[in-house]
Amino acid sequence: MQMKKAVILMNLGTPSEPTPAGVRSFLKAFLSDRRVVEIPRPLWWVILNAFVLTLRPKKVAPAYEEIWSSGDFEGSPIFYYTREQAAALGKLLSAECDAGEVKGARVTFAMTYGEPGLQSTVAQLRDAGVEQFLVLPLYPQYSCTTTAPIYDQVAALFTGSRNVPDIRIVNNYHDHPLYIEALASSVREHWAQNGRSERLLMSYHGIPRSYVDKGDPYLEHCQRTSELLAEALELQPDEWAMSFQSRFGKAEWLKPYTSELLKTWGREGVSSVEVICPAFASDCLETLEEIAEENCAYFLESGGKGFSYIPCLNLRQDHINLLRAVVRENGFA
Ligand SMILES: C=CC1=C(C)c2cc3[nH]c(cc4nc(cc5[nH]c(cc1n2)c(C)c5CCC(=O)O)C(CCC(=O)O)=C4C)c(C)c3C=C
Ligand SMILES: [Fe+2]
Numbered sequence: 001m002q003m004k005k006a007v008i009l010m011n012l013g014t015p016s017e018p019t020p021a022g023v024r025s026f027l028k029a030f031l032s033d034r035r036v037v038e039i040p041r042p043l044w045w046v047i048l049n050a051f052v053l054t055l056r057p058k059k060v061a062p063a064y065e066e067i068w069s070s071g072d073f074e075g076s077p078i079f080y081y082t083r084e085q086a087a088a089l090g091k092l093l094s095a096e097c098d099a100g101e102v103k104g105a106r107v108t109f110a111m112t113y114g115e116p117g118l119q120s121t122v123a124q125l126r127d128a129g130v131e132q133f134l135v136l137p138l139y140p141q142y143s144c145t146t147t148a149p150i151y152d153q154v155a156a157l158f159t160g161s162r163n164v165p166d167i168r169i170v171n172n173y174h175d176h177p178l179y180i181e182a183l184a185s186s187v188r189e190h191w192a193q194n195g196r197s198e199r200l201l202m203s204y205h206g207i208p209r210s211y212v213d214k215g216d217p218y219l220e221h222c223q224r225t226s227e228l229l230a231e232a233l234e235l236q237p238d239e240w241a242m243s244f245q246s247r248f249g250k251a252e253w254l255k256p257y258t259s260e261l262l263k264t265w266g267r268e269g270v271s272s273v274e275v276i277c278p279a280f281a282s283d284c285l286e287t288l289e290e291i292a293e294e295n296c297a298y299f300l301e302s303g304g305k306g307f308s309y310i311p312c313l314n315l316r317q318d319h320i321n322l323l324r325a326v327v328r329e330n331g332f333a
């Protein structure tokens with residue numbers, strides 16, 4: 001008899017509403033995770049409560065408000081895209097099953113922080129008779145700040161449990177040929193529609209430099225993705241660069257910083273750039289606001305003439321096909 005299987009796509013999470021209260025509650029859950037911020041707890045507790053959670057929600061809520069809805073959807077983009085990616089993957093997998101009998105896995109989604117959480121998602125699936133789970137973090141590059149917390153949450157779910165189900169976690173897919181090809185196609189299509197800029201910048205979410213020094217392979221994964229994408233697009237070394245965005249706090253993060261590099265390029269006379277964000281499977285605050293608005297302004301104010309942002313893979317069919325391939329390679333569907 002075939003076991004009932006389920007795939008759970010996971011992403012970071014997002015506020016439930018674009019208000020200071022909604023942002024505060026999301027940041028509290030996210031920034032309390034020791035995997036994300038490694039500052040010793042008593043000190044971090046004071047900084048988090050006295051400064052971060054009192055000041056940042058008021059500053060960030062208007063930015064969330066700006067990206068909250070578009071012509072296509074209502075609400076937070078990362079929530080919308082993650083939910084729709086799960087629906088599209090589910091449709092693709094069941095369309096491939098024998099008519100009438102769904103032999104493939106059902107597909108749903110969960111967020112590491114905020115709703116829907118992993119615990120309630122797994123509990124619902126177990127109630128529905130699911131015995132085998134595949135957790136697929138939508139982080140192509142592994143990081144101790146994003147992928148590892150998902151391992152922690154899965155382990156915590158079953159601590160002390162007698163009947164631990166068969167549950168697998170995808171570690172990364174930073175060099176998967178279908179991932180690289182989907183990124184390359186999105187760039188080629190962007191060139192065909194908008195013309196080609198002087199340089200392509202691959203901007204990844206940053207992390208503290210010390211995390212990499214202590215063993216996080218994130219930088220290595222970002223470098224490999226970038227080289228493979230540059231190769232697929234037949235770019236010369238002076239036609240592209242890699243950088244890191246979204247620095248948080250005073251510590252040194254991975255360099256070069258996206259904002260600094262774009263300002264330097266503008267001052268040096270680089271006329272036009274396009275920016276792609278390969279570490280994000282879905283558009284979100286960090287791409288739609290930080291890159292397409294804030295960093296665009298930095299480049300143009302520094303002398304740059306043309307800036308364009310290449311959207312994340314979101315609901316592209318080649319992205320959903322890549323997710324199907326990852327699911328299959330893990331013995332599901
Ligand atoms: C210590 C701080 C942070 C680390 C480390 C970090 C790593 C990291 N984050 C993502 C993906 C996303 N981050 C997003 C938002 C966001 N990230 C941080 C801080 C760290 N991230 C903050 C404080 C925020 C909230 C916004 C803000 O206050 O500036 C998001 C967007 C969520 C949304 O609602 O749209 C994503 C996605 C990755 C991939 C990563 C390490 C590799
Ligand atoms: Fe982040």
Ligand SMILES: [Fe+2]
Pocket residue numbers: 246285286290
């Ligand atoms: Fe940001």
